[in-house]
Amino acid sequence: MPKSKIRTRLAPSPTGVPHVGTAYQALFGYVWARKNDGSFILRIEDTDRERSSKASEKAIIRALRWLGLQWDEGPDVGGEYGPYRQSERLEIYSKHVSQLLKEGKAYPCFCSRERLAEMRKTRRSGADTGYDGLCRSIPASEAQKRMESGESHTVRLKSPQDGECVFTDLLRGEVRKDWRSVDDQVLLKADGYPTYHLAVVVDDHLMRISHIIRGEEWLNSVPKHVLLYRYFGWEMPVMCHLPLLRNKDKSKLSKRKNPTSIGFYRDTGYLPRALLNYLAMMGWSHPEGEEKFDLENMIDLFELEKVTLGGPVFDVDKLRWLNARYIREDHTPEELVDLLQGWRLNRQTLVRIMEISQGRLQTLSDWGPLTSLFFADDVRPDPADLRACGLEERELREMLQLLVWKLESVQDLDIDTISIELREMADKLGLKLRKLTAPLYVAISGKTSSTPLFDSMAILGPDISLVRLRRALEALGGTSKKQRKALEKRYRDLFEKSG
Numbered sequence: 001m002p003k004s005k006i007r008t009r010l011a012p013s014p015t016g017v018p019h020v021g022t023a024y025q026a027l028f029g030y031v032w033a034r035k036n037d038g039s040f041i042l043r044i045e046d047t048d049r050e051r052s053s054k055a056s057e058k059a060i061i062r063a064l065r066w067l068g069l070q071w072d073e074g075p076d077v078g079g080e081y082g083p084y085r086q087s088e089r090l091e092i093y094s095k096h097v098s099q100l101l102k103e104g105k106a107y108p109c110f111c112s113r114e115r116l117a118e119m120r121k122t123r124r125s126g127a128d129t130g131y132d133g134l135c136r137s138i139p140a141s142e143a144q145k146r147m148e149s150g151e152s153h154t155v156r157l158k159s160p161q162d163g164e165c166v167f168t169d170l171l172r173g174e175v176r177k178d179w180r181s182v183d184d185q186v187l188l189k190a191d192g193y194p195t196y197h198l199a200v201v202v203d204d205h206l207m208r209i210s211h212i213i214r215g216e217e218w219l220n221s222v223p224k225h226v227l228l229y230r231y232f233g234w235e236m237p238v239m240c241h242l243p244l245l246r247n248k249d250k251s252k253l254s255k256r257k258n259p260t261s262i263g264f265y266r267d268t269g270y271l272p273r274a275l276l277n278y279l280a281m282m283g284w285s286h287p288e289g290e291e292k293f294d295l296e297n298m299i300d301l302f303e304l305e306k307v308t309l310g311g312p313v314f315d316v317d318k319l320r321w322l323n324a325r326y327i328r329e330d331h332t333p334e335e336l337v338d339l340l341q342g343w344r345l346n347r348q349t350l351v352r353i354m355e356i357s358q359g360r361l362q363t364l365s366d367w368g369p370l371t372s373l374f375f376a377d378d379v380r381p382d383p384a385d386l387r388a389c390g391l392e393e394r395e396l397r398e399m400l401q402l403l404v405w406k407l408e409s410v411q412d413l414d415i416d417t418i419s420i421e422l423r424e425m426a427d428k429l430g431l432k433l434r435k436l437t438a439p440l441y442v443a444i445s446g447k448t449s450s451t452p453l454f455d456s457m458a459i460l461g462p463d464i465s466l467v468r469l470r471r472a473l474e475a476l477g478g479t480s481k482k483q484r485k486a487l488e489k490r491y492r493d494l495f496e497k498s499g
Contacts (some may be wrong), residue, residue, distance in 0.1 A: 010022070011206060034299045042075065089203070189209075200225070246313050
């Protein structure tokens with residue numbers, strides 16, 4: 001393959017719901033590849049064994065297909081440089097780690113988790129909080145014997161002890177970082193799985209990626225990747241770190257302050273063309289000043305070097321305005337009816353809703369107000385209705401926050417799963433199920449009387465259900481940073497440590 005062939009990639013981790021930030025990065029990689037008659041690759045980075053799931057991978061693929069960003073190579077379509085799931089490439093990573101060990105560019109680390117935790121604790125107050133290099137000084141022959149005896153170990157990369165790492169980012173120019181601030185990163189975990197830093201470099205090289213287009217949160221990791229490219233003797237791809245999407249207060253875009261799931265925007269009736277158009281404006285300005293433009297127009301005019309570095313604010317109100325323009329200007333009434341039927345007004349969905357509504361109908365006109373929660377976006381509960389559910393307000397806020405975290409781990413929100421998860425939570429919290437579901441009912445429906453809770457959540461799905469829970473929490477004033485920190489510990493003690 002010619003060296004000049006443009007090859008970009010999207011490499012999401014299947015550890016949760018697909019984020020609009022993933023769509024943002026995918027868009028720019030896709031457009032740059034199409035602009036240059038290149039290839040756009042989807043790679044699933046699923047080496048986090050505890051958090052990765054097939055359900056999350058399917059959700060990512062579904063979301064990207066809804067957006068219309070089709071990849072040329074990937075886990076579902078194959079390609080010349082597969083496999084395209086990192087969990088299926090373990091032998092490749094092991095081979096490259098062995099090479100680094102043989103050449104003395106990496107070393108085994110036998111430090112226990114307890115020792116590393118204690119080290120971090122004692123070094124936390126200082127400027128240098130990375131690994132202290134204890135195992136770096138172990139003679140190679142001794143280290144080899146300990147590995148061969150089966151002693152548990154990781155493999156770390158030897159980072160330079162002085163000098164500067166210098167690299168170029170397409171948007172930022174020359175970037176410098178002191179090597180002493182880059183610790184000896186782990187390349188291979190004790191379970192034989194690679195870390196992100198090893199796998200991403202090996203995969204990008206072997207898959208002949210020409211341009212790495214990703215979020216600026218990875219900028220500080222580049223020196224670790226530079227070192228690996230240098231040790232392997234490989235040429236680095238072009239690095240392009242996009243500016244982070246931000247909330248209105250300029251903080252990093254977060255689900256606490258904005259709906260961030262692609263599925264939320266799909267399920268609440270946004271048009272994929274409008275969402276892509278809006279995401280494009282987060283990092284690029286149309287040369288003719290247009291705010292409404294399609295993907296084909298962007299491909300014709302786009303230049304990667306022209307991506308702007310300002311902190312783009314993700315404003316849902318502006319997105320709604322743009323979506324409204326697409327609805328008004330790009331579709332006939334007949335086409336909009338088709339879109340509505342594909343969205344929620346199809347027979348299958350309407351029958352599901354009727355099954356849980358029929359017993360509450362006295363006239364057909366009751367259908368509208370009773371079922372509006374399934375068709376409305378801006379459902380927000382009255383704080384007074386939440387407070388009337390029989391819990392102290394602090395306890396109510398804490399319970400809603402714990403519910404959010406519990407349901408964030410659920411990909412498929414069917415009735416059985418909802419029942420199991422909520423009953424477990426009620427049991428762990430020492431509450432009767434009714435005490436748990438009463439405020440949840442108000443949060444999901446925005447009312448004190450509506451369709452059955454579990455069925456309603458199953459129809460709405462996890463993305464909308466979680467947004468409504470967060471809005472209920474917001475209506476009560478939310479939780480402080482201090483409260484969340486304490487709640488995070490409580491959550492781990494209740495649900496993670498107990499298994």
